[in-house]
Amino acid sequence: MTAAEPPTRSAPPPPQRLPGDRPGAFPTPEEPANGRTDPGSTAGALGFDLLAEVARPEADPCDLACAAAPGYAVGDLSAPEAVWLLGHTATCGYCAGEVGGYRRVATALDRLADVLVTKPAPRFRCETCRAGFGRVASPLGELFVAATEAGVCEVGFAVYESEDAFRARLEARGLTPERDQAAIGAVAGELGEYFAGHRDRFETPLDFSGVTPFTRSVLNATAEVPFGQLRTYRDIATQLGNPGATRAVGNALGRNPIPVIVPCHRIVRSDHSLGGYTGGVGIKERLLSLEGAYLGSA
């Protein structure tokens, strides 16, 4: 094969981000792969140094692109590697087709993993498992806060989701939502103190019922990160004994039912870029700034 494309290699268009793709699954130049952000150590994930190979005069870019395609599909390429691959597939229909095929497989596996691992089993609605909820004012706009008898179970941002959507989340956990400001009185007080800068840890009990064991372990580890400090997705994965699980940690934090109180905003990418945040990365920035945390300190 040479860089000049034979006529048979020109059909499919370059891959586009698909609606079902999860952040981090397919890095773009602006969004490096989860935990794969330091260009100095890229040889590990692919098993070879893609950019060094590309630079060799005798290199066949199509061979290299096809060799890198599976790693790209599962989010293992560094940002510079992904940039090179996307540049190649923009002009090479054959390799674009190869990358697209691997991406479809990776997406299907992700969805399967969601069904097998991360979705709580369907459960009967518990009519007595009542979740009282109400609104709490904050510098981030109103929060929805819900609590069962066991503790705070859900927090939502009104700027991000409607009250109906928040209620639906409670129902999906088998809870019966009921407007009840008194049920959240204690946690509303703690949130008020936190946002006023007078509280650096929450004491209110938390209710993780209906949360899968892996997600619960991620949330518990995250809850231990002190006020104003940062950890990386990889730190949390390592703490849980599985340093390779950075992506699973990111996905679990994306399902954090109790943001702010379980401080997933303190978890950032290995290159100290913010990573994602349900409700928008602006909220993550505001929370970190309120805590005086600086991204350089992870």
Ligand SMILES: [Zn+2]
């Ligand atoms: Zn090619």
